[in-house]
Amino acid sequence: MIALLLRDLRLAVRAGGGFGLGLAFFLIVVTLVPFGVGPQGEILARIAPGILWLGALLACLLSLDRIFALDYEDGSLDLLVTAPIPLEGVVSIKALAHWITTGLPLVVAAPVFGILLHLAPEAQLWMIVALLLGTPALSVLGTFGAALTVGLKRGGLLLSLLVLPFYVPTLIFGAELVRRGAEGMNTQVPLLMLAGITAATIALVPFASAAAIRVNLR
Amino acid sequence: MSIWEYANPVKFMKTSDKVLPWTIGLAAVTLITGLIWGYFFVPSAENFGGSVKVIYVHVPAAMMAINIWVMMLVTSLIWLIRRHHVSALAAKAAAPIGAVMTLIALITGAVWGQPMWGTWWEWDPRLTSFLILFLFYLGYIALWASVENPDTAADLTGVLCLVGAVFALLSRYAANFWNQGLHQGATLSMDQEQHIADVYWFPLLMCMAGFVLFFVALVLIRTRTEVRARRLGALQQRERMA
Numbered sequence: 001m002i003a004l005l006l007r008d009l010r011l012a013v014r015a016g017g018g019f020g021l022g023l024a025f026f027l028i029v030v031t032l033v034p035f036g037v038g039p040q041g042e043i044l045a046r047i048a049p050g051i052l053w054l055g056a057l058l059a060c061l062l063s064l065d066r067i068f069a070l071d072y073e074d075g076s077l078d079l080l081v082t083a084p085i086p087l088e089g090v091v092s093i094k095a096l097a098h099w100i101t102t103g104l105p106l107v108v109a110a111p112v113f114g115i116l117l118h119l120a121p122e123a124q125l126w127m128i129v130a131l132l133l134g135t136p137a138l139s140v141l142g143t144f145g146a147a148l149t150v151g152l153k154r155g156g157l158l159l160s161l162l163v164l165p166f167y168v169p170t171l172i173f174g175a176e177l178v179r180r181g182a183e184g185m186n187t188q189v190p191l192l193m194l195a196g197i198t199a200a201t202i203a204l205v206p207f208a209s210a211a212a213i214r215v216n217l218r
Numbered sequence: 219m220s221i222w223e224y225a226n227p228v229k230f231m232k233t234s235d236k237v238l239p240w241t242i243g244l245a246a247v248t249l250i251t252g253l254i255w256g257y258f259f260v261p262s263a264e265n266f267g268g269s270v271k272v273i274y275v276h277v278p279a280a281m282m283a284i285n286i287w288v289m290m291l292v293t294s295l296i297w298l299i300r301r302h303h304v305s306a307l308a309a310k311a312a313a314p315i316g317a318v319m320t321l322i323a324l325i326t327g328a329v330w331g332q333p334m335w336g337t338w339w340e341w342d343p344r345l346t347s348f349l350i351l352f353l354f355y356l357g358y359i360a361l362w363a364s365v366e367n368p369d370t371a372a373d374l375t376g377v378l379c380l381v382g383a384v385f386a387l388l389s390r391y392a393a394n395f396w397n398q399g400l401h402q403g404a405t406l407s408m409d410q411e412q413h414i415a416d417v418y419w420f421p422l423l424m425c426m427a428g429f430v431l432f433f434v435a436l437v438l439i440r441t442r443t444e445v446r447a448r449r450l451g452a453l454q455q456r457e458r459m460a
Contacts, residue, residue, distance in 0.1 A: 151365070158357075162357040162360075166381075166382075168389040169388045169392040172396045193395070215373040216370065
């Protein structure tokens with residue numbers, strides 16, 4: 001399983017576009033927002049948590065179709081399915097690799113982008129915590145969507161339509177956590193809900209993804 | 219005599235052929251009676267004015283929007299566990315009806331909200347979760363449409379329906395947390411005393427029965443169409459093989 005993780009990471013880095021592309025996309029979103037809403041600092045500070053979360057969501061979505069599509073095309077997915085490790089484990093590792101290549105860089109870069117958007121200093125820490133807790137759920141749910149559409153020729157748009165509604169609870173609690181953190185309110189409830197959703201997603205959704213892949217490779 | 223007999227397409231077609239005209243007739247009678255009763259023979263409520271009459275479409279449509287997903291959930295489970303094709307086809311047949319019901323609930327809600335709240339749309343938890351439910355319906359229908367092999371499509375949409383049910387529910391409560399709503403509380407609930415007077419209640423009940431029957435009739439028609447389409451496909455394939 002560790003070999004699989006390393007292989008996926010190596011592929012992402014060497015094939016190009018894996019690591020930096022999500023981050024660059026995130027930067028573009030953050031850059032375009034002030035053009036759209038105007039450069040006033042207080043407005044940007046108000047909407048910064050939402051913008052950062054939306055950017056993370058879209059950056060995550062961009063790279064989803066690559067999770068299984070390449071392996072499906074060159075046949076290595078068939079080998080992974082017949083390999084002596086459980087498919088649920090393979091799917092979880094794939095999600096982990098996706099998170100390390102797209103989610104983790106966003107978490108690390110979030111403070112910088114937060115400064116660009118005038119995010120309140122006391123909210124910076126909460127932004128990192130929220131993204132750290134929330135983005136794994138995005139990757140795991142994304143693998144589910146990718147698993148559903150792996151056999152399709154043009155699954156890209158369909159994938160977004162399928163996956164985005166699943167992101168709603170994570171987005172709500174993640175953005176709420178940062179907003180409350182920025183205003184110095186009690187953050188316990190959204191924090192626990194966000195962590196709970198992520199934990200349950202990581203525990204349960206790989207079974208659904210593995211089932212979808214088995215169906216698609218039948 | 220067991221309910222699983224109807225999993226046999228031949229038996230299903232034969233029985234539904236007999237049941238269908240009655241369902242259509244009954245649906246037409248209850249729906250027309252309920253709506254006419256509600257629209258012309260019920261006094262206007264004091265603080266709602268005439269706009270209260272939207273309730274006779276709005277509430278049944280909203281109820282159906284949620285319950286159709288539950289019905290799809292059950293039929294998907296039956297398909298995934300017992301592999302009865304009719305069950306999967308019934309889920310496929312129900313999805314567009316559910317999407318339309320959600321849309322009706324949203325549009326009538328907007329029409330009702332305009333005079334009552336002074337706005338067509340408000341990011342209220344109930345409204346928002348219905349919009350999300352509508353997106354789930356769209357995704358479900360799109361997945362059915364884009365997978366070619368019918369059995370694969372049935373399996374994939376079945377899994378999507380199960381996971382989607384969990385997340386639709388989760389979104390509902392997340393939305394509750396996210397914003398306090400304008401929408402009034404539940405009009406109908408089993409455990410509390412009645413929230414509305416009998417004058418409004420009985421025609422509403424009639425309309426709800428009408429919507430349920432109408433839905434059953436539509437699902438039967440659409441499932442029969444799907445079964446026939448499946449047979450046609452099988453025949454064409456056999457011809458090509460020969």
